Amino acid sequence: MKDCIFCKIVAGEIPSTPLYADDELYAFNDINPKAPTHVLVIPTEHVDGVAALDERPELLGRLMSRAVKLARELGLEEAGYRLVINQGEDGGQSVGHVHVHLLGGRPLNWPPG
Ligand code: DGP
Numbered sequence: 001m002k003d004c005i006f007c008k009i010v011a012g013e014i015p016s017t018p019l020y021a022d023d024e025l026y027a028f029n030d031i032n033p034k035a036p037t038h039v040l041v042i043p044t045e046h047v048d049g050v051a052a053l054d055e056r057p058e059l060l061g062r063l064m065s066r067a068v069k070l071a072r073e074l075g076l077e078e079a080g081y082r083l084v085i086n087q088g089e090d091g092g093q094s095v096g097h098v099h100v101h102l103l104g105g106r107p108l109n110w111p112p113g
Contacts, residue, residue: 001046006097010044019074024059025066027102036105037074037081041067047098050085067100076104084112 001007008014009028016028019039030038041063047053053060064083071081081104086093 001097004046004097005095006040006042006099007046010042020066020070025062027066027070030101035103035108037076037103039067039070039074039102041070041100041102042097048096049087049093049098051087053098063098063100067102071102071104074102074104076102079104082108 005014009016010026018026018028020027020041024044025041026044027039027041030040032038043059043063047059050060067083071077071083081102084101084103085098086101
């Protein structure tokens, strides 16, 4: 989608550090990491947010599954990690293309601020 930062990342128009890519999903390092590991997992197609995936459990499941696999590959499984999806303004979503945050590598406070 025009003017979507994450669509531009998928298209290679904005540089990113890829950690995983296939036809459906893309994972890359967050530009403003909140933890030693902070990866974003997104669908390659434009989807506004998780609220648009309520009728698409297969894609939602594959997004989460890929985040879990990446956590394992990045060595986070033993110590633990956090998966977060922000939805809408009050949810703290700043980029309108659905993304799963994978955070780990340090103890994470709960509840988040
Ligand atoms: P959220 O607040 O849940 O919408 O998270 C959006 C995240 O996207 C935020 O942690 C920063 C990240 N981000 C924004 N712009 C860019 C960018 O151009 N490149 C990368 N790698 N990450 C970005």
